[in-house]
Amino acid sequence: xxxxxxxxxxxxxxxxxxxxxxxxxxxxxxxxxxxxxxxxxxxxxxxxxxxxxxxxxxxxxxxxxxxxxxxxxxxxxxxxxxxxxxxxxxxxxxxxxxxxxxxxxxxxxxxxxxxxxxxxxxxxxxxxxxxxxxxxxxxxxxxxxxxxxxxxxxxxxxxxxxxxxxxxxxxxxxxxxxxxxxxxxxxxxxxxxxxxxxxxxxxxxxxxxxxxxxxxxxxxxxxxxxxxxxxxxxxxxxxxxxxxxxxxxxxxxxxxxxxxxxxxxxxxxxxxxxxxxxxxxxxxxxxxxxxxxxxxxxxxxxxxxxxxxxxxxxxxxxxxxxxxx
Numbered sequence: 001x002x003x004x005x006x007x008x009x010x011x012x013x014x015x016x017x018x019x020x021x022x023x024x025x026x027x028x029x030x031x032x033x034x035x036x037x038x039x040x041x042x043x044x045x046x047x048x049x050x051x052x053x054x055x056x057x058x059x060x061x062x063x064x065x066x067x068x069x070x071x072x073x074x075x076x077x078x079x080x081x082x083x084x085x086x087x088x089x090x091x092x093x094x095x096x097x098x099x100x101x102x103x104x105x106x107x108x109x110x111x112x113x114x115x116x117x118x119x120x121x122x123x124x125x126x127x128x129x130x131x132x133x134x135x136x137x138x139x140x141x142x143x144x145x146x147x148x149x150x151x152x153x154x155x156x157x158x159x160x161x162x163x164x165x166x167x168x169x170x171x172x173x174x175x176x177x178x179x180x181x182x183x184x185x186x187x188x189x190x191x192x193x194x195x196x197x198x199x200x201x202x203x204x205x206x207x208x209x210x211x212x213x214x215x216x217x218x219x220x221x222x223x224x225x226x227x228x229x230x231x232x233x234x235x236x237x238x239x240x241x242x243x244x245x246x247x248x249x250x251x252x253x254x255x256x257x258x259x260x261x262x263x264x265x266x267x268x269x270x271x272x273x274x275x276x277x278x279x280x281x282x283x284x285x286x287x288x289x290x291x292x293x294x295x296x297x298x299x300x301x302x303x304x305x306x307x308x309x310x311x312x313x314x315x316x317x318x319x320x321x322x323x324x325x
Contacts, residue, residue, distance in 0.1 A: 056114065056115030056116075057114040057115055057159060057162050057163070058111060058114040058115040058116035059115070060159055061114060061155070061159060063116065064107070064111055064116060064118060064248060064251060064252065064268065064269075065244065065245060065247070065248025065249075065251075065252075066153070066248070067107055067110050067111055067114070067116075068103075068107045068245070068247040068248045068250070068251040069153065069245050069247045069248065070110075070149060070150070070153050070155070071103055071106045071107040071110060071247075072103050072107075072247040073149050073152065073153070074106070074145060074146055074149040075099060075102055075103050075106060077145040077148065077149060078142065078145055079094060079099065081141050081142075081145055083137060083138055083141040084138055084141055084142070087132070087133065087134070087135075087138060089131065089132045089133050089182060090132055090134070090138070092185075093131075093132060093185075096189075096190070097190050097212065098212050098213075098215065098216050100212075100215040100216045100218070100219040100250075101190065101211055101212030101213075101215040101216065103215070103247075103250075103251075104211060104215040104250075104251060104254050104255075105120065105122045105211070107251050108120045108121070108122075108251075108255075108265070109122070113166050114162075114163075114166070116268070117266065117268040118255065118265075118266060118268050119264070119265060119266040121211070121263075121264045121265055122190075122191075122211075123186075123190075124173070125170045125173040125174055126173040126174075127186070129173065129174045130176075130182065130183035131182050131183045131184060131185045131186065132176075132182065133176050133182035134174055134175050134176055135175065135176065136175060138175075139171060139174065139175045143164075143167070146163075146164075146167065147160075150163065189209075189210075189212070190212055191209075191210040191211060191212060193206040193210065203261065203262030203263070204261040204262055204306060204309050204310075205258060205261040205262040205263035206262070207306055208261060208302070208306060210263070211254070211258055211263060211265065213300070214254060214257050214258055214261070214263075215250075215254045216300070217257075217296060217297070217300050217302070218250055218253045218254045218257060219250055219254075220296050220299065220300070221253075221292065221293060221296045222246055222249055222250050222253065223246075224292045224295065224296060225289065225292055226241060226246060228288055228289075228292055230284060230285060230288040231285055231288055231289070234279070234280060234281070234282075234285060236278065236279045236280045237279050237280075237281070237285065240279060252267070252269045255267040255268070255269070256269065260313055261309075261310075261313070271320070272317045272320040272321055273320040273321075276320065276321045276323070277323060279323075280323070280324040281321055281322050281323060281324055282322065282324040282325065283322060285322075286318060286321065286322045290311075290314070293310075293311075293314070294307075297310070
């Protein structure tokens with residue numbers, strides 16, 4: 001976790017104020033030809049225009065940012081569900097796996113399976129649930145929380161139906177068969193790393209501890225930035241924050257930090273230049289963000305060598321972010 005914090009700093013500062021724009025779908029411009037007058041047979045009538053192709057579920061849900069908001073709310077509901085917490089294996093797993101990392105992984109998974117460009121890099125559903133001994137009753141509690149969450153965000157019925165079909169396809173890998181015995185708790189942490197080739201240094205991503213510690217660092221960093229008086233004094237930065245939900249920002253920044261530090265995750269947001277060009281970020285704002293990042297890295301006890309590497313990455317983005325005199 002300590003290692004994680006360092007990578008986040010550069011990427012976080014860069015993505016911190018990024019706004020996410022939705023992509024529009026091109027509409028077909030092919031209108032049926034006008035019918036000819038008088039004496040035309042039924043065979044000469046124009047054929048009906050083909051139906052417009054249906055957008056991917058990912059686009060109909062609004063993309064990564066709305067999905068991140070839904071997943072964040074869902075995890076918060078699950079964490080206080082009494083039926084689930086009565087299972088000691090589930091309770092122990094929650095103590096072992098940071099919720100910031102869990103929110104990131106669930107968001108990445110939902111984005112991927114609904115047709116988004118993001119990539120889920122966690123364990124399979126079977127491997128990540130085999131030791132939990134989840135019962136039919138606990139599955140029903142999860143589904144009820146998910147339904148309440150979707151209703152809270154007013155997800156339309158058609159999209160809810162598709163989401164529940166996806167969720168239902170995983171049930172056989174999550175719910176323990178009657179009479180079966182739960183597997184042993186996986187050794188090590190929630191993420192494992194392949195040993196680097198002989199003589200090579202592990203990636204910064206691995207030295208930071210992987211996605212779970214990085215997600216925790218980014219989560220804290222974004223929260224600190226949101227209450228920074230120097231940044232909030234810039235009306236353009238404040239407007240961007242009011243426009244972009246922090247849950248989506250945390251997901252995008254975590255993806256970016258993981259990617260640039262050598263992780264397998266994929267950042268699918270806008271470039272640093274495009275996402276910061278209208279924010280009038282000056283040197284004082286940059287310095288404030290860097291100071292906040294340093295505080296967070298120190299809080300998570302990220303070692304100095306990893307902090308230095310993170311700040312080098314962050315510094316490489318400065319020319320695209322600082323545009324005001």
